[in-house]
Amino acid sequence: MSFQDKTLTCSDCSKSFTFSVEEQEQFQTRGYTNEPKRCPECRQARKSERNTTGGNSYGNSGSGYTPARQNYPAVCSDCGKATSVPFEPRQGRPVYCSDCYRKVKVSR
Numbered sequence: 641m642s643f644q645d646k647t648l649t650c651s652d653c654s655k656s657f658t659f660s661v662e663e664q665e666q667f668q669t670r671g672y673t674n675e676p677k678r679c680p681e682c683r684q685a686r687k688s689e690r691n692t693t694g695g696n697s698y699g700n701s702g703s704g705y706t707p708a709r710q711n712y713p714a715v716c717s718d719c720g721k722a723t724s725v726p727f728e729p730r731q732g733r734p735v736y737c738s739d740c741y742r743k744v745k746v747s748r
């Protein structure tokens with residue numbers, strides 16, 4: 641199936657714009673069957689509008705939003721150095737700095 645550049649009319653500003661072959665292919669790979677109703681400028685404007693109003697409809701495609709990983713301050717059980725660990729240190733469980741962790745891992 642081959643594509644051709646199409647000229648469409650924006651439903652917002654009534655300007656005509658090109659729905660390029662590249663965009664058509666992109667649309668198809670994303671499974672969109674409708675042609676865009678708005679020119680790129682109006683689409684962009686709507687997008688940024690949505691973002692500023694705090695809606696998070698963006699990223700529904702499962703593109704993995706990962707929250708920043710929290711590090712907890714801890715003191716190494718082996719050398720007593722202050723360190724941080726990516727999990728909450730529990731009472732009675734030894735916490736090691738990265739150097740000692742490597743040693744402990746190897747010796748076990």
Ligand SMILES: [Zn+2]
Pocket residue numbers: 650651652653654655678679680681682683
């Ligand atoms: Zn427009």
Ligand SMILES: [Zn+2]
Pocket residue numbers: 716717718719720721736737738739740741
């Ligand atoms: Zn240590």
